[in-house]
Amino acid sequence: MNPLDLVRAEPGPSFTVTLDGRDIEVLPGRTVAAALWAAGVTSWRTTRDGGRPRGVFCGIGVCFDCLVIVNDRPNQRACLVPLAPGDSIRTQEGIGHDG
Numbered sequence: 001m002n003p004l005d006l007v008r009a010e011p012g013p014s015f016t017v018t019l020d021g022r023d024i025e026v027l028p029g030r031t032v033a034a035a036l037w038a039a040g041v042t043s044w045r046t047t048r049d050g051g052r053p054r055g056v057f058c059g060i061g062v063c064f065d066c067l068v069i070v071n072d073r074p075n076q077r078a079c080l081v082p083l084a085p086g087d088s089i090r091t092q093e094g095i096g097h098d099g
């Protein structure tokens with residue numbers, strides 16, 4: 001069942017953002033994490049030590065597991081950042097800075 005039906009939600013029209021250059025359709029009001037989950041993506045960061053995969057853990061901005069690069073700004077908490085049309089999301093390795 002579509003969760004939008006459960007609460008009789010009628011969100012506005014979707015818009016497009018990108019994840020590592022790939023187009024993703026997003027409903028208004030969704031955070032980066034919600035949009036990535038809806039697109040089937042559950043991991044978007046690797047740890048500094050060991051390169052282990054990470055995504056959402058707490059979902060409320062406390063654990064910092066969900067760090068991601070949004071519009072060229074690294075270390076954004078995906079569970080807290082709302083998306084806007086045209087935003088660019090990039091997966092993050094370690095601390096998210098090149099070099």
Ligand code: FES
Binds near residue numbers: 056060065077080
């Ligand atoms: S999932 Fe814990 S800070 Fe985002």
